[in-house]
Amino acid sequence: MNPAIIHTLNDTSGAAGLEHVILQLQLRLSMLSWLKVIYGRAFTVSKLKETEAEPAVYAGQNEYRSVLPNDFVAAQSFFRTEGPERYGDALLSTGGYLANRDLSLIVWVNFHELDHPSRRDDIYLETLKYEVEEQLRACEFVMKIDEYYDDHAADIFRGYDLETIKPERLKFPYCGFRISLTVYYQKPC
Secondary structure (H helix, E strand, O other), rough: OOHHHHHHHHOOOOOOOHHHHHHHHHHHHHHOOOOOEEEEOOOEEEOOOOOEEEEEEEOOOOEEOOOOOOOOEEEEEEEEEEEEEEEEEEEEOOOOEEEEEEEEEEEEEEEOOOOOOOOOOOHHHHHHHHHHHHHOOOOOOOOEEEEOOOOHHHHHHOOOOHEEEEOOOOOOOOEEEEEEEEEEEOOOO
C-alpha cells in the first residue's frame, strides 16, 4: 500500500455519505505504488477577488493546499464533485435514502520521476489509466465510469483557470488525465 495515504487519511470512522466514498476511493488508489499523493475532494478557491479559480484541498487549521501540477510530486491525484447530489427512493430498512453524485478524478504525472514497474522511455499513459480504472471499478460505491480525457488541458482541468497551468505541464515528461465517474452512497434522513 502506498504510504502517502497516511498524509491524506486520518480517522475514517466519522465519515459519511460522499466523504466516506471518497475516502474509500483514496484507499483503493493507494494500492498503486506509483501514485505518490492521493488527495481527497478539492474545492475551487481564488486567492484574490478577481483572480483565477484553482483546485485546493483542505489541509487543516483553516488552510487550503493547491493541488495544481508541480515538480515536487512524481504523481498526484484529487477528486472534484460535478453537479448536484441526486436522491433516490427511500430505504425502508434504514430510514435513509440512496444518493448518487458525479465525480472527476484528476491525475497528474511526471514520467521522469515516476517509479513504475513497467518503466519505459516512451509514454505509457494508457497503462496508468488502466491501473487507475481497475482500482475505481473495484470500489463497491462506483456505479459507472463515464468519460476519460487526456488530450487537452481544457478538458482535464475543466472548471479551473488554465492560465495557472503552464502548457508544458501536459507535455512529455508530464501528463494528466481526468476520469469522470458516478458514485452512490446512503444519505441518512
